[in-house]
Amino acid sequence: MGVRTFIEGWPVYRQLTGDDPLGRGAAAQSKKSKSLTPRTAEADSVAKSICPYCAVGCGQRVYVKDGRVTQIEGDPDSPHSRGRLCPKGSASEQLVNGPQRMTQVKYRAPYATEWSDLDLETAMEMIVDRTIEARRRGWQDADDQGNKLNRTMGIASLGGATLDNEENYLIKKLFTAMGAIQVENQARI
Amino acid sequence: MPGLGASFGRGGATSDLQDLGNADVIVIQGSNMAECHPVGFQWVMEAKARGTKVIHIDPRFTRTSALADTYVPIRTGTDIVLLGAIINRVLTQERDFREYVLAYTNASWLVSEDFQGTEDLDGLFSGFDSETRSYDTKSWQYAGAEHHGDEQEETADSQESESGHSLGAGGAAVDHESIQRDDTLQDPRTVWQVMKRHFARYTPEMVQEVCGIPTDLFDEIAEAWISNSGREKTGVLVYSVGWTQRGTGVQYIRAGAILQLLLGNMGRPGGGVMALRGHASIQGSTDIPTLYNLLPGYLQMPHAERHRSLAEYIDSIKGANQKGFWGNADAYTISLLKAYFGDAATAENDYLFDAMPKINGDHGTYGQVMDMIEGGKIFGYFLLGQNPAVGSANGRAQRLGMANLDWMVVRDLVMIESATFWKDAPEVETGEIVPEECRTEVFFLPAASHVEKEGTFTQTQRLLQWREKAVEAPGDCTSELWFFYHLGRRMREKLAGSTDPRDRLLLDVAWDYPVHGEKQEPSSEDVLREINGYDRSTGDLLPGYTALKADGSTSSGCWIYSGVYADDVNQAARRKPGREQSLHAHEWGWAWPMNRRVLYNRASADPDGKPWSERKALVWWDEAQGRWVGDDIPDFEATKAPSYRPPKGATGVEAIAGDDPFIMQSDGKGWLYAPKGVVDGPLPAHYEPAESPFRNTVYTQQQNPARELYTNHLNEVHPSPPERGSDVFPFVWVTSRLTEHHTAGGMSRYLPYLAELQPALFMEVSPELAAQQGLEHLGWAHVITARAVVEARVMVTDRLAPLRIQDRVVHQIWMPYHWGGGGGLTTGDVVNDLAHLTLDPNVHIQEFKAGTCDVQPGRRPRGGEVLDLIDAYRVRGAVTMSSGAVAVTAELLDPQGKSRVEQAMAGATGTGTGHSAAEMEKVLSVRHDVRSRPGQPQQNGVDPAVLDAHPDTSLEGN
Numbered sequence A: 001m002g003v004r005t006f007i008e009g010w011p012v013y014r015q016l017t018g019d020d021p022l023g024r025g026a027a028a029q030s031k032k033s034k035s036l037t038p039r040t041a042e043a044d045s046v047a048k049s050i051c052p053y054c055a056v057g058c059g060q061r062v063y064v065k066d067g068r069v070t071q072i073e074g075d076p077d078s079p080h081s082r083g084r085l086c087p088k089g090s091a092s093e094q095l096v097n098g099p100q101r102m103t104q105v106k107y108r109a110p111y112a113t114e115w116s117d118l119d120l121e122t123a124m125e126m127i128v129d130r131t132i133e134a135r136r137r138g139w140q141d142a143d144d145q146g147n148k149l150n151r152t153m154g155i156a157s158l159g160g161a162t163l164d165n166e167e168n169y170l171i172k173k174l175f176t177a178m179g180a181i182q183v184e185n186q187a188r189i
Numbered sequence B: 001m002p003g004l005g006a007s008f009g010r011g012g013a014t015s016d017l018q019d020l021g022n023a024d025v026i027v028i029q030g031s032n033m034a035e036c037h038p039v040g041f042q043w044v045m046e047a048k049a050r051g052t053k054v055i056h057i058d059p060r061f062t063r064t065s066a067l068a069d070t071y072v073p074i075r076t077g078t079d080i081v082l083l084g085a086i087i088n089r090v091l092t093q094e095r096d097f098r099e100y101v102l103a104y105t106n107a108s109w110l111v112s113e114d115f116q117g118t119e120d121l122d123g124l125f126s127g128f129d130s131e132t133r134s135y136d137t138k139s140w141q142y143a144g145a146e147h148h149g150d151e152q153e154e155t156a157d158s159q160e161s162e163s164g165h166s167l168g169a170g171g172a173a174v175d176h177e178s179i180q181r182d183d184t185l186q187d188p189r190t191v192w193q194v195m196k197r198h199f200a201r202y203t204p205e206m207v208q209e210v211c212g213i214p215t216d217l218f219d220e221i222a223e224a225w226i227s228n229s230g231r232e233k234t235g236v237l238v239y240s241v242g243w244t245q246r247g248t249g250v251q252y253i254r255a256g257a258i259l260q261l262l263l264g265n266m267g268r269p270g271g272g273v274m275a276l277r278g279h280a281s282i283q284g285s286t287d288i289p290t291l292y293n294l295l296p297g298y299l300q301m302p303h304a305e306r307h308r309s310l311a312e313y314i315d316s317i318k319g320a321n322q323k324g325f326w327g328n329a330d331a332y333t334i335s336l337l338k339a340y341f342g343d344a345a346t347a348e349n350d351y352l353f354d355a356m357p358k359i360n361g362d363h364g365t366y367g368q369v370m371d372m373i374e375g376g377k378i379f380g381y382f383l384l385g386q387n388p389a390v391g392s393a394n395g396r397a398q399r400l401g402m403a404n405l406d407w408m409v410v411r412d413l414v415m416i417e418s419a420t421f422w423k424d425a426p427e428v429e430t431g432e433i434v435p436e437e438c439r440t441e442v443f444f445l446p447a448a449s450h451v452e453k454e455g456t457f458t459q460t461q462r463l464l465q466w467r468e469k470a471v472e473a474p475g476d477c478t479s480e481l482w483f484f485y486h487l488g489r490r491m492r493e494k495l496a497g498s499t500d501p502r503d504r505l506l507l508d509v510a511w512d513y514p515v516h517g518e519k520q521e522p523s524s525e526d527v528l529r530e531i532n533g534y535d536r537s538t539g540d541l542l543p544g545y546t547a548l549k550a551d552g553s554t555s556s557g558c559w560i561y562s563g564v565y566a567d568d569v570n571q572a573a574r575r576k577p578g579r580e581q582s583l584h585a586h587e588w589g590w591a592w593p594m595n596r597r598v599l600y601n602r603a604s605a606d607p608d609g610k611p612w613s614e615r616k617a618l619v620w621w622d623e624a625q626g627r628w629v630g631d632d633i634p635d636f637e638a639t640k641a642p643s644y645r646p647p648k649g650a651t652g653v654e655a656i657a658g659d660d661p662f663i664m665q666s667d668g669k670g671w672l673y674a675p676k677g678v679v680d681g682p683l684p685a686h687y688e689p690a691e692s693p694f695r696n697t698v699y700t701q702q703q704n705p706a707r708e709l710y711t712n713h714l715n716e717v718h719p720s721p722p723e724r725g726s727d728v729f730p731f732v733w734v735t736s737r738l739t740e741h742h743t744a745g746g747m748s749r750y751l752p753y754l755a756e757l758q759p760a761l762f763m764e765v766s767p768e769l770a771a772q773q774g775l776e777h778l779g780w781a782h783v784i785t786a787r788a789v790v791e792a793r794v795m796v797t798d799r800l801a802p803l804r805i806q807d808r809v810v811h812q813i814w815m816p817y818h819w820g821g822g823g824g825l826t827t828g829d830v831v832n833d834l835a836h837l838t839l840d841p842n843v844h845i846q847e848f849k850a851g852t853c854d855v856q857p858g859r860r861p862r863g864g865e866v867l868d869l870i871d872a873y874r875v876r877g878a879v880t881m882s883s884g885a886v887a888v889t890a891e892l893l894d895p896q897g898k899s900r901v902e903q904a905m906a907g908a909t910g911t912g913t914g915h916s917a918a919e920m921e922k923v924l925s926v927r928h929d930v931r932s933r934p935g936q937p938q939q940n941g942v943d944p945a946v947l948d949a950h951p952d953t954s955l956e957g958n
Ligand code: SF4
Pocket: A051, A052, A053, A054, A055, A056, A057, A058, A081, A084, A085, A086, A087, A088, A089, A090, B037, B038, B039, B040
């Protein structure tokens, strides 16, 4: 390392001579941080997304590397959010990757005191059977005046407000077709 | 949101967030926007930097107040008094935008001679029946239209109002040709004069006495709002769940809507009503509803008695001789049935309408919970990204209901309290739930996150935005699209070949969605195309809802979303940067209806089609081109001239005159007075919250007489004056949100960053209250209601100023509601457990924003002692199943031989849905300990001795 390089490597020198007189940017940068690249630069792909928390609907850019989300940033293109995210939107990478995330089906048998594991296929079969059965048990053909009801009261559902329109559409369509009217969501709550 | 729907025709925010920047005054009431919609708040700040006056009205000084020009503290639950007094000032001083009001509102319409208002009936409107707790609305109609009351009130067999919520996309029916008017506004029966009488008692002095707002501060708000409205200026009203989570929430919104119409602020730049929806797709989940009383596009769910045929159903929506786009209800309905049932739906079989399930009562989420508690009615429950054990009112009732099911499917990202109630609910600690005795079978299915699936959310300004999929969902995680597609597929396979007519719809439903990938995921784009709709003969995607037909040749899964896939382009996925577009950014996403960004924008021009002023121009008539032009897509037929007048006998779209800007309304006008569509009054009136330490000073009537109650020992309401016992619960509690957390916490309490930012449940109290009750800053305290005891850390702060009301001081306690005890990196008591279930009769939304309580220092008791403490308060406070439950206060004061219990039991106050009086009798006659017995949480009822604890001395002063 030459003397000149040595002196230039000295933050105070850079602060006094460079264009960072307050020493908050380039002047204070260490060799280590200089060699770093942001996760956003290394991404294989970027998906355009929307924050799932509140109804502002801020634009998000989701950075992906090796099939994994590495970073989520605000999308500056969004006309109403203009690149900003609040603490929730900024934390949403943890929503995807955090240790809390459940990735296995769990089953609690009647009267059990603990969870047990179940594979998804078996769980689906059991749920289908129970749905058919509850639907049948709660069925009502008509009211006492003979007006048609064509419905089941044996099944109820409560959905969040973080579901997609397409999902809500299928939910309502299927429940209506099976005669289950007790479909509700958080808009009521 | 029927408050908006009944006033303007559609239940959505009328403008976009960017448009806040055009306002001359921004009034934020019932919303802590800086905290709850933080990134949207930048538009308020931008307006403020340009000189717009920002006023924040709220019980608590919040992050929003800190950035406002003026902060106005108000006692929670009294907003109608404040708004009513501003309306009164506008009316008596004639400060309205008169040309706008005459042209675009129903101010000059004549109301039926049979109508009597709160001035005549001391707080009630004509037509109330305390036996059914509901109004017959015949007398509220316009003169000459008295026979046109809302159907459901005519049957008046219950207080239910399934159609209340259905005004999301259109106003209520009314015959436009029979309307009589007086443009001088002098006839005592004009809406104008009716309003003038109605609001006369809403004075600045009343505001001071009821809201606790000094008269000089009142003057400042009123003058800022009024003087920044009119031809040259506009003001916007921003509200959020602080208004909607109320026993009279719809009427709050109505009051705001009336004021904005009088001031001429609707449909104009910088004006409107910005309804801030709570969560990512709340707007979407009412547009394409998962709600029992609605079908997509705010079409009503068919009703067993009122819709016995398709023709009857369509007629009930179109109405007789009605104006506006609901005139095409047949096209919307039949196109939906085609989307649902495909080729199986034909003209010959009435598009399978007869086979559709029908509703006939309140089947809402709280009624369901009551049915679960009672047992034997609901066997299985699906929870889809929802955590009612924490997020719903009266969490104890929720958990005890879940503990009484056969099975549940919980689909969520994390292990939420609603999945684990059988082992760690607070009721396990009290012995009310014993894991070994709780039979509920629980399936926990992990869900895909927002980046692991594609689809649209509809955010607060009706904007649909498409999300691309970034990565595959890990492990067993699946989307709701996957789950419901495969649930349906498997059910259909199992039932294939069934000849049971009950299975017909399930087998006929159009359910062939191609799947892709390893997990066999259906395509969201296919579903969005189905929602947009097709011309079924050509297979082309439709350009918009005006292309829908009533002959079965088109399909559309949600008519108001038709156009989202116009030209075979996913319009919701458009992402042209905002900086390359004009303010409203029409090429970013897609807004319903038809990508219009400012609703009712025809009203931004005068009746002749010219802008009211250059400064506030938005859409105007270009004579040369023969069409409406401007900076937004006209919310009007593009080539209908301002001079157009409908021919005699015209109905539907043809009947909309060239100066009728409210094209979804049955008379084309904004409704100052709502003869239909709101079940608890054509005008807003102030009632005290269902629990209040104060007597109503505005009327004898204490609470909203039409409020909806659930009578159950788990849901007892505290007495309010004039009933005795309210002094045991002298304080008022309010809940709301924090920026750093999200609803019931499932998406925030489990995240390290967010849990660190807000690490513990706390309560805010004033220094005065802290001194009075011996509460220490950072110490513990517990809040007590008849439903629950909740402990939290104490934060002593000036943010909650004590208010002087009547001639005493009231203290308010505030708590955020995101905590639960089951999981997450930060846990705490469930604040919503404190709440009672008293619902707005229009939308069945619970009252979260005002309740009475006591607060004591220290931690709460543990185990069964919690119930002992609650019982002690119930006995001391005379809380019973009949307290706070009488509909008409005048009858309570002068019972004429009817006991309070009988009065309280009148109407549909049953546990759950559809209980007859006889069934109620059964529930009530069951003898029980006050405390539920361990292991039998599902048992109902209460000791009759407690029910009638103070039968004859129940009124104050006795
Ligand atoms: S980033 Fe914050 S403000 Fe934006 S949508 Fe998400 S939660 Fe709402």
